[in-house]
Amino acid sequence: MKLIPIILFHLACYTTAQEITPTDPKATALEKIFSSIGDKQFPTALDAAKKIGLHPQVLLEVEFLHNVDQRNDKAIAAMAPKFIAMSAKFNADNSEVFSLKEDWVAVAHYTQALAALEKNDKNGFKKHITEAFWLSPKQAQAFAPHIDQLRLNETMARVTLDPNRALKEQETRKEIKLGEILANRKAVVFHFWSPMSQEVQINMPDFILTSQACDDQNIGVASILVGKYPGIIQDAETLRKEDAAKATCDWLTDSEKDSLSNTLRISEIPTMVIVSPNGKILFNGNPSNSSFWNTLKKVAPDFKRPNNSEHTDTGNPQLNDRKKTDP
CATH class of the missing domain: 3.40.30.10 (Glutaredoxin)
Structure with a gap:
């Protein structure tokens, strides 16, 4: 029997209770949006966080984590333009997730790699996923499954099951x-x-x-x-x-x-x-x-x-x- 655990992003999720100031509306919105990752209430929490004025970089980070949690590759791919635009002005001090700019840029390439897959652009996928590996090798377990999936899809395209099996x-x-x-x-x-x-x-x-x-x-x-x-x-x-x-x-x-x-x-x-x-x-x-x-x-x-x-x-x-x- 072959059992390979699914291990994706070990990115950060949320702050500790000691760091939250209950009377601070932005802190409350931040707590709400991170705690709603993967939940039906996430879109509502995201809208509320935008209205309260949370930093756009944080909003993009948490939306990314939500899409990763949902394994929504299509949505992650659609985030590529936003990540590219934000990369030039990334500031680790504003981040709730990324300690290093290299990790942010790696994710930007990751979103572009998935966008290339959406277009069946194998060369584009290889280019961006390789760059993501190079910039943030600690996230290899997040990037590698997409390579495996691409190869699996190519193999499956050649398979026709015998009805007499x-x-x-x-x-x-x-x-x-x-x-x-x-x-x-x-x-x-x-x-x-x-x-x-x-x-x-x-x-x-x-x-x-x-x-x-x-x-x-x-x-x-x-x-x-x-x-x-x-x-x-x-x-x-x-x-x-x-x-x-x-x-x-x-x-x-x-x-x-x-x-x-x-x-x-x-x-x-x-x-x-x-x-x-x-x-x-x-x-x-x-x-x-x-x-x-x-x-x-x-x-x-x-x-x-x-x-x-x-x-x-x-x-x-x-x-x-x-x-x-x-x-």
Whole structure:
């Protein structure tokens, strides 16, 4: 079983309580906006912070952290012009996040790298992501996944799944072919999971709601158990026992040889793969990625993302440390 933790930006998040002056409106707005990162109330807090007159640099920083937390690459890419414009007048004294200008400029290149990806500009992406690495190597774990994702996408573009490939039902061990799963569906979502994954355990209620929302739009869902250790079937049955009836999906196990997880280069759990009726790969990645939901929306324009799935992913960026820890 391959489990690679998702580690993104270890940027700072917020100030300590001792640094806050309750009677200071700007300090209150600052506290509110940082505490609302990743929350539905963030846009409201951001508007309030703008009206109260928080420094534009701080507003841009916190908006960036929010988009990182939401894994909204499209929104991060759209921030590139603002970061470029602000880079010339960056002042560490005004920052709530960045200790060094190099870190700020690295993020500016990072946003440009994602903007290049949006345009399918591989050379532009390589140029800016390389510069981001050079300027802020400590953020390598934030930059590297995008390189991996680009290579994965290029590989997936060459993959067409064989409808005669066989999997087995988790409970009955009965064989079922991919063609049967894909038949008469707009698309099928393959959910690769393991009972060993804490993220899977925590987000099982979200998965159930997602499977129901997909089924409403004639998008199939197949949950594929990954792993070979003794007793994995029993562990999986125990974990899903109460939820099996609620989830509108097929519960399957991967084949032992020439596994589907290897074909699709599954390297972290959970992973969602959206497959077209003709076996082409439309998406391959973590379900917290906004591209997953955007792809479902393209497949079925009336698809609505379940509310429970908005912000419960434990693999989201960790934003628990603050800015500089200067001696």
